[in-house]
Amino acid sequence: MTASLRLRAGLVSIVLLVAFLGVWHLAVRSSAPVTTMSPEYAKLMGLTATQGKSAMPGPFDVGAKLWEHVKSPFYDNGPNDKGLGIQLGYSIARVGTGYLLAVLVAIPLGFLIGMSPLLSKALDPFIQVLKPISPLAWMPLALYTIKDSSISAIFVIFICSIWPMLLNTVFGVASVRKEWINVARTLEVGTIRRAFTVILPAAAPTILTGMRISIGIAWLVIVAAEMLVGGTGIGYFVWNEWNNLSITNVIIAILLIGVVGMLLDQILARFTRMVTFPE
């Protein structure tokens, strides 16, 4: 039953994909009337004017270009022409660094806040104000103080991924069942051992959920951040290709951003499943 359901769902997915590609292909077929012009002028105008080709690339154009990128993902022809693998690598490295720093701060801090009602109440107003700030709003401040665009991007990732993790850790730690704490208390388990043997495993599913939300947000934000700071990264690539008017490359980048985001989410989902316990 489940196998057949998966089979049918897969089939529907493929049908939808084919239908989408078909509609796309038909929609971008030649449309505009062809005007006659001198050959020199035609060179400047491009295929849209000379052959009535749509400015929007079709699925076959994108497919062919994607295949080129896949064949040589790591070429480096100077600052404005690097392989997609390199660009994605820069983005993933920035997200990874900012995110790991956020993990290192958010989880211990969340533990402390969650275990102390005083800290929880005292820090709540700060968290409530800082949390809704768009991470990009920090960018000028970061650029001014850090004076390094690459590190500023990492800082922006750090600041955007810290809140979901911090809040989920606080919530997870504060809502560990009283009876589990009482078990540890009646067994005279010390604070440190209690934190690692009772509170951490009990709060782990909630913490991991926060980490999963954070990685999603971090990946959303890196594209925008790199558009601002420039230089390297998939976000810069998108903006650069827009300036080159290469819609094909923009579409490919969009597709890859989606795929990488999905993979990051799946990795965290797997970790979440590992620490989830049935009750």
Place this chain on the structure above:
Amino acid sequence: MTDKFVSIEAIAKRYPGAGGVTTTIFENLWLSMARGEFACVIGHSGCGKTTVLNILAGLDAPSEGAVIVDGQAISGTSLDRAVIFQSHALLPWRTVLGNVAYAVSSKWRSWDRARVKAHAQTFIDLVGLTGSEHKRPSELSGGMKQRVGIARALSITPKMMLMDEPFSALDALTRGTLQDEVRRICLETGQTAFMITHDVDEAIYLADKIFLMTNGPGAVLAEVVENPLPRDRGRIDLHRHPLYYALRNHIVDFLVMRSKTFAAETPGHDPRNVPVVRIGKPGLTIASDAKSEPLNETSWPGLARPSTSS
């Protein structure tokens, strides 16, 4: 004075309520138990039974008064006093063995893994869970979970066991089996046990002493009923004992009627010297028993016949 293993002395519990009014759950509560004794507390919800147990466990602190166990005033929790929780409170991310081993390694920090495991296994076997060591709590039935809770409590070889309605969430059949087990284990190991229950029959079967508490707030320990049934009582012929119904009626009467009115009707009640009720022993009959004598006569045929229980 000589054999007071547990002595609760003048404890009170108050909570600050809304508008500066403090709510007193109970005050000036005195209670004592001898070593190896099995005591049950019966009372309606809200009378502070669980609070008394939590104070005894060290999970809660009294607003006034002190608790002395084995000659020492308690402060906080202790591995000497094991708690069996109503909701079993197993750690769901650990296996059966893991849950018991957690307690064992908490008591004996220096033991190596093999020794902890062997010790935990003994107690898993004791409660009849051999073969389920590697199951998670979610894979166990309610009764099996509570068995793990009992094994965990026993594995640290405590001086006394505290049980907060340990069987109330179980079906009647499982409850019966577990009561038998707990009784057997407590008798074998000479455990001192303090149990909260709502179940009158459970109290009669298990307890040596039954503490009756009046309704809260302002609950008091009204009476200490000594169980007249022999120590080696059996579940099967328990109800045939000539004093069984007298005891049962006394407790039920208390719960149904006197628990509400006790405080008003007994102005001279001395919480320090709570009357001890010995059912069926001449010279110590109490007022409520005397009044309901004719009624008891008719519904109590066992009294006329010689005792059938040994």
